[in-house]
Amino acid sequence: xxxxxxxxxxxxxxxxxxxxxxxxxxxxxxxxxxxxxxxxxxxxxxxxxxxxxxxxxxxxxxxxxxxxxxxxxxxxxxxxxxxxxxxxxxxxxxxxxxxxxxxxxxxxxxxxxxxxxxxxxxxxxxxxxxxxxxxxxxxxxxxxxxxxxxxxxxxxxxxxxxxxxxxxxxxxxxxxxxxxxxxxxxxxxxxxxxxxxxxxxxxxxxxxxxxxxxxxxxxxxxxxxxxxxxxxxxxxxxxxxxxxxxxxxxxxxxxxxxxxxxxxxxxxxxxxxxxxxxxxxxxxxxxxxxx
Amino acid sequence: xxxxxxxxxxxxxxxxxxxxxxxxxxxxxxxxxxxxxxxxxxxxxxxxxxxxxxxxxxxxxxxxxxxxxxxxxxxxxxxxxxxxxxxxxxxxxxxxxxxxxxxxxxxxxxxxxxxxxxxxxxxxxxxxxxxxxxxxxxxxxxxxxxxxxxxxxxxxxxxxxxxxxxxxxxxxxxxxxxxxxxxxxxxxxxxxxxxxxxxxxxxxxxxxxxxxxxxxxxxxxxxxxxxxxxxxxxxxxxxxxxxxxxxxxxxxxxxxxxxxxxxxxxxxxxxxxxxxxxxxxxxxxxxxxxxxxxx
Numbered sequence: 190x191x192x193x194x195x196x197x198x199x200x201x202x203x204x205x206x207x208x209x210x211x212x213x214x215x216x217x218x219x220x221x222x223x224x225x226x227x228x229x230x231x232x233x234x235x236x237x238x239x240x241x242x243x244x245x246x247x248x249x250x251x252x253x254x255x256x257x258x259x260x261x262x263x264x265x266x267x268x269x270x271x272x273x274x275x276x277x278x279x280x281x282x283x284x285x286x287x288x289x290x291x292x293x294x295x296x297x298x299x300x301x302x303x304x305x306x307x308x309x310x311x312x313x314x315x316x317x318x319x320x321x322x323x324x325x326x327x328x329x330x331x332x333x334x335x336x337x338x339x340x341x342x343x344x345x346x347x348x349x350x351x352x353x354x355x356x357x358x359x360x361x362x363x364x365x366x367x368x369x370x371x372x373x374x375x376x377x378x379x380x381x382x383x384x385x386x387x388x389x390x391x392x393x394x395x396x397x398x399x400x401x402x403x404x405x406x407x408x409x410x411x412x413x414x415x416x417x418x419x420x421x422x423x424x425x426x427x428x429x430x431x432x433x434x435x436x437x438x439x440x441x442x443x444x445x446x447x448x449x450x451x452x453x454x455x456x457x458x459x460x461x462x463x464x465x466x467x468x469x470x471x472x473x474x475x476x477x478x479x480x
Numbered sequence: 481x482x483x484x485x486x487x488x489x490x491x492x493x494x495x496x497x498x499x500x501x502x503x504x505x506x507x508x509x510x511x512x513x514x515x516x517x518x519x520x521x522x523x524x525x526x527x528x529x530x531x532x533x534x535x536x537x538x539x540x541x542x543x544x545x546x547x548x549x550x551x552x553x554x555x556x557x558x559x560x561x562x563x564x565x566x567x568x569x570x571x572x573x574x575x576x577x578x579x580x581x582x583x584x585x586x587x588x589x590x591x592x593x594x595x596x597x598x599x600x601x602x603x604x605x606x607x608x609x610x611x612x613x614x615x616x617x618x619x620x621x622x623x624x625x626x627x628x629x630x631x632x633x634x635x636x637x638x639x640x641x642x643x644x645x646x647x648x649x650x651x652x653x654x655x656x657x658x659x660x661x662x663x664x665x666x667x668x669x670x671x672x673x674x675x676x677x678x679x680x681x682x683x684x685x686x687x688x689x690x691x692x693x694x695x696x697x698x699x700x701x702x703x704x705x706x707x708x709x710x711x712x713x714x715x716x717x718x719x720x721x722x723x724x725x726x727x728x729x730x731x732x733x734x735x736x737x738x739x740x741x742x743x744x745x746x747x748x749x750x751x752x753x754x755x756x757x758x759x760x761x762x763x764x765x766x767x768x769x770x771x772x773x774x775x
Contacts, residue, residue, distance in 0.1 A: 210635075210669065213573055213576060213577050213579070213581055216569070216577065217548055217574045217575050217577045217582075217590055220570055220571075221590070221593060221638055224596070225624040226612075227604075227608050230612055231608065234611075259724070271615050282506075284496070284503075285504035288500075294668040296504075298704045300504050300505075300507065300508040303507075303510075303512070305755060305757070307510060307514070308689075309753045309754065309755060310697075310750060311696070311697025311753060312697070312747055313697065313746070314697070314749055315514070316727075316728070317731055317742070318746075319744060320731065321520075321743070322513075329758070342514065345507050349507060373493060374493060375489060376489070378496065399599065403600075403602070403603075404600035405603045405698050405700045406602075428599055429605045433605075433701060433705045434603050434606070434704070437611070448490075451604050451607060454601065455600075458601070459598055
């Protein structure tokens, strides 16, 4: 705090104040301790299992031995499908919300409300929705395609929100300046606004990928359990988080490789988080834009 | 803006407008689609079993025509309430700590820590709970996989949500309120809890409700540590099964009415979360009207 006042306990309430002060430091200490306990366990138990072979080998003996190569491939394919569907959709939807409608118009309020509600829907509900729609009704079965499409529905709200913010963060001056130079609205959007908001759009993309990486419940009943190397998008593919779930729940003695997989997943998520932080940092520094 | 019809610009504008409009419409209809699909799938259960029997049936034996969801509903409520009771005080006090007590550097590190905690996948919490917490709890009272284990894991998972929103709510209160209170001779504790907190409380409540919604919907971590026995728990050490875990455990092999009843419980979960969402929205809006008079 910037004000340095006398914080010594005074008169009768002194003990009470000391107690409050102690509790105020105790709570974050408990949280930090729990966090370090968890991270410490993950690193200590996982580090022994991760080596180059673990990354490039196929799972053997139901995952107790061997590696996770097909699982990494499936994870990337699911995310690829999710991104390929969700990013164009979100980009245009965000353009609509930010450039083609005012916030007070009923249409855009309905869209916003619907997206906020969608963000609140539990992931297991997305799981059974995807299972009923993509796997059964549309006949895609348990496949990487079903999983990716389900995930795309799930990450839409967060993608649209961040992309809309990124587009809105381009200062009004740029729009007016471009229009004054005779550019039409579509030219302003394509040549000025979108290039300027690329860092913010990338942040949205990475947030979506992060959510997708962490997701389990929406994928178990859509992309399935099969741990072989997928040969097409219509094959079932097991993602990293499902692999962890399966090893810990259904495979006795799978804990060691489960922790090793957690470590791989953790590194991927850390890379994505650092990417977001770096993008935010550099975009702020370069142009004064924030997202 | 005026575009000469049929010019290149006119076409580009029409295309851009059309694609952004349709993308927005498609995105907005995903929610409707999801609710429609889940409702459609659960119709046989609602028609043939009925909501009343789902609540009043003695037990959950779908193969012998018994569809009582009550133990799972209670399980969800208990796990959620206990998790909130553990997480909310820790989170709110942590937010106060970060805003008013922590030295700048420490506050920054703590914020980073909370954000990292928020990014940990639920399956990791579940694995850790299963291999570390459950054995610890089973030493106190077997079997270990229990209501308590689920609540503890869940508390750790929703804590970042509540902490981050509470800190934002605290930061939204104008700093001169705090300074004025200090200038009037109030201690730091009094200024924080008696002056700043009342203005921030609606934002904190909204954050807590979002935490509740997340907790009630969380599946994998809870399923991994809760024991999943369908029963009314008699203590915090008893295993429970939540609605979400019930879906996750059985949907893979369920058919016909059984499958429909699982979708019906999914529908119940949608209704519960949308209700929580509306409450959070209402509280957040009441905050705005509360603040009209502020300096």
